[in-house]
Amino acid sequence: MRKSGKMTKTLRGVSEYVLSVGIFTVIWYLYVAIKDVPAYVLPSPGKVGKGLLDLFSGGTIWAHLGTTTFEVILGFLAGAFLGVVLGYIFMKVDFLKTALMPYLIFAQTAPKIALVPLFVVWFGIGLVSKIILIISMVLFPVLSGTMLGMDSIPKDVRNLMKVLKASKWQVFSKIELLYSLPSLFSSFKVAIVQAVIGAIVAEWMSGKQGLGYILTFASSTYNTPMLLAGIIVTIILGIVTYEIINILENKALYWHESKKI
Amino acid sequence: MSDYSVVLKDLNKVYNNLLKDDTVALKDVNLEIGQSEFISIIGPSGCGKSTLLKIIGNLDKATSGEILYKDGVNQQLGFVFQDSVLLPWKNVRENAEFPLVIQKKQTKENEEKLDELLELAGLTEFKTALPRELSGGMKQRVSIVRALSYDAPLLLMDEPFGALDALTRDHLNEELLKIWQKTKKTIIFVTHSIEEAVFLSDRVVVMSPRPGRIKEIVSIDLPRPRGEVTRNDPKFSEYNKYLRGIIG
Numbered sequence: 427m428r429k430s431g432k433m434t435k436t437l438r439g440v441s442e443y444v445l446s447v448g449i450f451t452v453i454w455y456l457y458v459a460i461k462d463v464p465a466y467v468l469p470s471p472g473k474v475g476k477g478l479l480d481l482f483s484g485g486t487i488w489a490h491l492g493t494t495t496f497e498v499i500l501g502f503l504a505g506a507f508l509g510v511v512l513g514y515i516f517m518k519v520d521f522l523k524t525a526l527m528p529y530l531i532f533a534q535t536a537p538k539i540a541l542v543p544l545f546v547v548w549f550g551i552g553l554v555s556k557i558i559l560i561i562s563m564v565l566f567p568v569l570s571g572t573m574l575g576m577d578s579i580p581k582d583v584r585n586l587m588k589v590l591k592a593s594k595w596q597v598f599s600k601i602e603l604l605y606s607l608p609s610l611f612s613s614f615k616v617a618i619v620q621a622v623i624g625a626i627v628a629e630w631m632s633g634k635q636g637l638g639y640i641l642t643f644a645s646s647t648y649n650t651p652m653l654l655a656g657i658i659v660t661i662i663l664g665i666v667t668y669e670i671i672n673i674l675e676n677k678a679l680y681w682h683e684s685k686k687i
Numbered sequence: 688m689s690d691y692s693v694v695l696k697d698l699n700k701v702y703n704n705l706l707k708d709d710t711v712a713l714k715d716v717n718l719e720i721g722q723s724e725f726i727s728i729i730g731p732s733g734c735g736k737s738t739l740l741k742i743i744g745n746l747d748k749a750t751s752g753e754i755l756y757k758d759g760v761n762q763q764l765g766f767v768f769q770d771s772v773l774l775p776w777k778n779v780r781e782n783a784e785f786p787l788v789i790q791k792k793q794t795k796e797n798e799e800k801l802d803e804l805l806e807l808a809g810l811t812e813f814k815t816a817l818p819r820e821l822s823g824g825m826k827q828r829v830s831i832v833r834a835l836s837y838d839a840p841l842l843l844m845d846e847p848f849g850a851l852d853a854l855t856r857d858h859l860n861e862e863l864l865k866i867w868q869k870t871k872k873t874i875i876f877v878t879h880s881i882e883e884a885v886f887l888s889d890r891v892v893v894m895s896p897r898p899g900r901i902k903e904i905v906s907i908d909l910p911r912p913r914g915e916v917t918r919n920d921p922k923f924s925e926y927n928k929y930l931r932g933i934i935g
Contacts, residue, residue, distance in 0.1 A: 580770070580772055582768040582769075582770060582772045583772050583774075585741075585744075585746050585766065585768065586766065586768070586772055587789070588745070588746060589744060589745070589746070589764065589765070589766040590785075590786050590789045590790060590837075591789075591790070592789045596789055600788075600789070601774075604774070604776055680776075681775050681776035681777075681817050681819070682775070682776075683775075683819060
């Protein structure tokens with residue numbers, strides 16, 4: 427009973443998605459047809475569809491998509507790991523928090539695009555500078571999520587661990603990490619979207635591969651259908667990675683109040 | 688002195704305030720608690736009863752004074768908090784088993800004992816339920832079983848039934864006595880309910896606030912096992928009246 431309920435829920439979600447995209451495409455199509463918009467400004471959905479098809483049928487897109495996906499995943503994992511570790515250390519050592527937090531806030535508020543040329547100078551145009559940019563975008567939300575999560579642990583849970591004479595590692599692995607999961611997953615969702623943006627921006631500025639490169643290439647050759655097709659692929663990459671986090675969250679937080687069926 | 692469980696000697700607890708006078712939370716507390724004794728600590732809010740319990744449970748430090756445990760510095764103790772503090776991702780059995788996991792005592796014998804305790808607390812049917820599916824009373828039962836699971840001889844309870852309705856509270860009081868009689872634990876029970884203290888205890892320690900000190904210790908001479916009959920005993924209401932008079 428519960429299983430089939432879940433099925434209809436997913437099906438409804440999917441059909442809502444399709445309906446929403448469908449209506450948007452129809453409006454787009456009608457707008458272009460009625461107003462007679464030139465294709466280099468806004469091509470019709472059909473032309474973009476063809477551009478999309480060309481990208482995939484040519485086969486070149488796969489390498490670019492692969493590169494970006496790889497950067498997103500690697501950068502996200504590294505950034506999330508660093509975010510959790512730093513967040514944990516900040517909560518335990520007040521001095522480090524006071525000393526380092528201003529720099530992190532500075533790094534977070536500085537426009538990332540302005541930092542890319544600097545990263546290129548420092549780390550070259552290869553993978554490293556891209557990953558570092560992605561890490562810089564992922565780190566802060568995950569760090570905040572970790573700190574918020576650890577703050578949410580009831581005092582008596584810590585007292586319980588003290589009564590049981592639990593080790594620091596047990597407190598971390600059995601309590602702190604798990605109590606932080608809800609806010610961690612919220613931060614992961616923000617972070618994965620940031621990671622995709624970071625990867626695209628980095629490829630845009632430097633690089634010969636990746637979806638960002640396709641976008642600059644299409645833009646500089648006035649190939650608007652290809653540009654829009656590239657944007658659509660990027661959006662799909664964003665949605666897919668976001669949904670993966672969502673699925674993992676539903677698996678990990680089965681116990682949470684928000685997951686009541 | 689031979690069969691004591693915990694002895695408190697001249698305990699003082701002082702909070703230093705920067706701008707005001709120091710707050711004396713506990714002053715010269717002396718108390719000897721016997722083995723398998725059920726002792727309650729009552730008093731108005733702010734009399735330091737919870738602070739005292741936390742100090743006995745090593746969750747807070749006394750400013751001066753000494754505590755002797757029967758098993759020395761490595762005394763194992765169970766603590767039941769006002770809130771059940773169950774881990775929301777673990778089901779009833781996993782929550783109750785948690786201390787065994789932490790202390791690496793998951794022997795077959797302990798696991799069987801745990802199942803017996805769950806049975807005793809009427810939780811057998813709810814073993815796989817998550818905390819969010821339980822009522823407040825049920826959660827507190829799990830929390831008590833958890834505190835008993837690793838067989839610590841000393842059980843500290845900090846207003847464990849304070850948040851429950853009167854009916855559930857009466858019911859759980861009777862169950863707690865059953866568990867106590869079966870397991871022969873020493874129980875130190877903090878409450879602000881006079882009736883609860885009288886119903887449960889061998890002795891009731893009355894504390895007074897500012898500074899928190901022991902005002903009187905009243906031995907409750909009511910026959911055991913106690914139950915519905917006890918509540919109707921005229922001596923029961925006499926004790927209540929007497930204690931109410933002291934606390935004032």
